[in-house]
Amino acid sequence: MKKIFISGMNCKHCESKIENALKDIGASFIEIDLENKIVNVEIDKSNEEIINAIGDYGFDVDKIE
Numbered sequence: 001m002k003k004i005f006i007s008g009m010n011c012k013h014c015e016s017k018i019e020n021a022l023k024d025i026g027a028s029f030i031e032i033d034l035e036n037k038i039v040n041v042e043i044d045k046s047n048e049e050i051i052n053a054i055g056d057y058g059f060d061v062d063k064i065e
Contacts, residue, residue: 001029001040001041001042002040002041002042002043002047002050002064002065003038003039003040003064003065004038004039004040004041004050004054004061004063004064005037005038005061005062005063005064005065006018006037006038006039006054006059006060006061006062007037007060007062008059008060009032009034009037009039009059010034011034012034014034014059015032015034017057017058017059018032018039018054018057018059019032020057021053021054021056021057021059022039022041022043022050022053022054024053025043025045025049025050025053026043026044026045027041027042027043028042028043029041029042030042047064050064051064
């Protein structure tokens with residue numbers, strides 16, 4: 001499980017775009033906490049691949065744990 005911090009995620013539309021970005025690269029579980037701007041995701045991809053996928057949808061990843 002990875003925890004992704006995305007400070008630019010502010011609304012349900014943003015949430016939907018992030019979810020689509022992660023589904024596009026094979027996420028099997030996605031849980032989005034819009035209030036705290038955190039995404040918990042089960043995915044077998046490198047941090048770089050995740051950052052690039054989310055970036056393609058116009059968002060910057062602050063960090064991944």
